Amino acid sequence: MNPIHKITGKRWLSLKDASRKTRIVGAGALALALCAFGAVAVAPIAPDPADVPVKSVAENLALPNLADQIAALQQDEQQFIHEERIRSGDSIGSTLSRMGVDDAQAQKFIRSDKLARRLISLKNGKRLQAETDENGLLLSLRATITDKNSTPVVLTIARKGDGFVASEAPAKLERRVEMRSREITTSLYSATDANVDGGSIPDSVVGEIIQMFSTNIDFRSDLKRGDRFNVVYETFWLDGEMVKTGRILAGEFINRGVSYQAVWFEDPVTRQGGYYSLDGKSLKKAFLKSPLAFSRVSSGFSNRIHPISGKWKAHKGIDYAAPTGTPIRAAGDGTVDFAGVNSGYGNMVVLKHWNNYSTAYAHMSRIGNGVRKGAKVSQGDVIGYVGSTGWSTGAHLHYEFRVANVARDPATLKGLTQAPLTAAEMTRFKMAAAEMNHRFSLLTPGGNAMAAR
Numbered sequence: 139m140n141p142i143h144k145i146t147g148k149r150w151l152s153l154k155d156a157s158r159k160t161r162i163v164g165a166g167a168l169a170l171a172l173c174a175f176g177a178v179a180v181a182p183i184a185p186d187p188a189d190v191p192v193k194s195v196a197e198n199l200a201l202p203n204l205a206d207q208i209a210a211l212q213q214d215e216q217q218f219i220h221e222e223r224i225r226s227g228d229s230i231g232s233t234l235s236r237m238g239v240d241d242a243q244a245q246k247f248i249r250s251d252k253l254a255r256r257l258i259s260l261k262n263g264k265r266l267q268a269e270t271d272e273n274g275l276l277l278s279l280r281a282t283i284t285d286k287n288s289t290p291v292v293l294t295i296a297r298k299g300d301g302f303v304a305s306e307a308p309a310k311l312e313r314r315v316e317m318r319s320r321e322i323t324t325s326l327y328s329a330t331d332a333n334v335d336g337g338s339i340p341d342s343v344v345g346e347i348i349q350m351f352s353t354n355i356d357f358r359s360d361l362k363r364g365d366r367f368n369v370v371y372e373t374f375w376l377d378g379e380m381v382k383t384g385r386i387l388a389g390e391f392i393n394r395g396v397s398y399q400a401v402w403f404e405d406p407v408t409r410q411g412g413y414y415s416l417d418g419k420s421l422k423k424a425f426l427k428s429p430l431a432f433s434r435v436s437s438g439f440s441n442r443i444h445p446i447s448g449k450w451k452a453h454k455g456i457d458y459a460a461p462t463g464t465p466i467r468a469a470g471d472g473t474v475d476f477a478g479v480n481s482g483y484g485n486m487v488v489l490k491h492w493n494n495y496s497t498a499y500a501h502m503s504r505i506g507n508g509v510r511k512g513a514k515v516s517q518g519d520v521i522g523y524v525g526s527t528g529w530s531t532g533a534h535l536h537y538e539f540r541v542a543n544v545a546r547d548p549a550t551l552k553g554l555t556q557a558p559l560t561a562a563e564m565t566r567f568k569m570a571a572a573e574m575n576h577r578f579s580l581l582t583p584g585g586n587a588m589a590a591r
Contacts, residue, residue: 216272224264230257233266240274247295247302248279254295254304256283265377276302282309282376290381311374311381319581322365326357343371346386350400350413350421355393367391368581370574388574390581401574403567410471412556416571418564420556424491425470425548426517429499429537430458430524454545455498455538462503462533464524468515469497469539471556477509483536484528487521492557496543500536501527 220237230248234241248254257266260281269277279295283306290309295302318339320329326348330339347369348357355361372384390399400421404411413421468489475496476488483500487509490496503525515521526533539548559567 217277218270218272220268220270222266222268224260224262224266226262234268234276237266237268237270238274239268239270239276239279241270241276244276244279244295244302247304251302251304253293253306254302256293257281257295284309284376284379284381290376309376309381311376313384314373314375315370315387316373317368317370317577317581319368320366322361322367323363326361339369340383342383343369343386346371347389347391350386350389351391351393351398354398355391360393362394365391365393368578370577388577390578399578401567401571403570405563405566407562407566414559414567414571416575418559418567418571420558422517422556424495424554424556425497425539426467428458429467429469429497430460430464430535431467455500455536456548458524458535458537460524460533460535462523462525464535465520466499466502466506466522466524466535468517468519468521469537470495470517472497472515474509474511474513474515474521477505477511480528482529484530485522485525486528489515489521494542495554496540498536498538498540500538501525501530501534503527503533 218238220239222233222237224233231245234245248257257279260266260283264281266279266281268279271277275297276295277297281293282290283293284290290311291306292309293304293306295304320339322329327341327344330341330344347367351357368388368390369386370388371386373380374382374384385402386400388399388401390397392398399416400413401416402411403414415421470489470491472489472491474487475490476486478486480486480500483498485502485505486498486500487502487505488496488498499522501524502522504523506519506521506523509515509521524533524535530536538545539551540546541551
């Protein structure tokens, strides 16, 4: 084929394809235009708001009768709430008068009723709330009684029929968790009084700190300037006033560069609680040194001439001389294995502890309330009272410490600690300990030592 013809053929084909593409595009554009025109043609045209007619509607409405409303209110009994605080020199009469109470019968009831009369002894600053009618007659009077060493109660005096009744119920307290950090400059108590982070530390908390760390620190001679401690503890509040302190939840004492830490842990399953180091070791000794708070040893664990038989015989316990009626404490946590009369031992209680340990308490004048076989007791619980029952020549406690039912001298068994935590308890403890360790870090110098509410 001639090369020129070949080139001309290709050009003709290109022109033909271009013409075809032009016709297709043009037809598509025409179709779109027709659709758009149709859409505009069928779309409704909104009217001009200015051309819409306006129609006015008038209707007569009845106004409320104010006289009827006032009359209805006058028929209802009006009640008023008054609140005041006790001032110096106040009497119950002056206090009620200041609260708008004009009720001689109410004053007479408060002065004569044994329970209601507790209002008269309220201290300055205590709050009272009275409800009266429009004539000043007392409908109810309410106050919170916070006697020392007792649970706060809400005392209520209410009108009932032609007279009044007085009642009391436990007050609902707000629990807070306080965090404090102190450095020793002169003494422990002076450090706790320092107003460093918004408030002093109560003496009851200081006493617990001493008890908590006394096995490691001699607070009479070991404290050094620069020692410091952190403490996390509970407080309970009512109407913006601290009513009492609770348990220390965690404590840390840095003495001469050595850190001692304790965390309270109460297992939510077993309900057993105690203080532990951060690695889960119990800080509580398994047994008390003595079941009596104050006594003297009248006969030790040794051979002796029996005071009744006159024979040389092994004395398998320790006798503590004490007056009749002196409370006897459980030496350790355990379960009552025996409670009753046991021949020459007289009134006797035997407690079973962990790991084949048991303790026996004899010659009691009487056994404590609720102490019966199978009952659980905690270390320090009163299980009975000193007496001279059985083969006894005078008031004393015969105390035995047994291992696998064999009497042992408790003086030779020093350093016994509580039963270790189980694997499940240890898992739960580590979660509680991690939280308290975080609080310790907040209380370190440079951390946030503000109280946590």
